[in-house]
Amino acid sequence: MLRELLSILRASDPLRDIGESFGSMLGLTLEMNIAAGQLFFGESDSATESKRIRERDIQVNQLERKIRRQVITHLAIPGNEADTPYSLLLMSLSKDVERLGDYAKNLSELIEIRSQPLPSGVTLNELQAIRRAVEHAFRYHCGANSWNSVLQTYRRTRA
Secondary structure, three states: OHHHHHHHHHOOOHHHHHHHHHHHHHHHHHHHHHHHHHHHOOOOOHHHHHHHHHHHHHHHHHHHHHHHHHHHHHHHOOOOHHHHHHHHHHHHHHHHHHHHHHHHHHHHHHHHHOOOOOOOOHHHHHHHHHHHHHHHHHHHHOOOOHHHHHHHHHHHHHO
């Protein structure tokens, strides 16, 4: 805890650092979901990709815990009370993103227990359409500047 406190005190902008950790977490989760979709629909090698998804899941879990520690440490410093709404939002969102990583891992594990190939025709087309829409929305919200703009908007409303 002391190490976290010292790193926050040394940081020029602790909320930016926390936001960057969240952005990394979100990026890993996006990669996991795309890879899980490719696995599920038979577009990639299951053994290698499943292992990579599990490794990324561990990274995402570690980032979620790091964000929680950073937020709690940041809020424990007197004078940071104004950051409480944004900080709590980041904690909540990081838990949600961690859960998206778990969903990707679970989807990749379905390949190991699936006994029959996916049905063809309308059902497969619908599943593919859902996948494309989810991946498109995920990519859109993982834009390089999206979390910086969220932080800037928060700061304008706080000032």
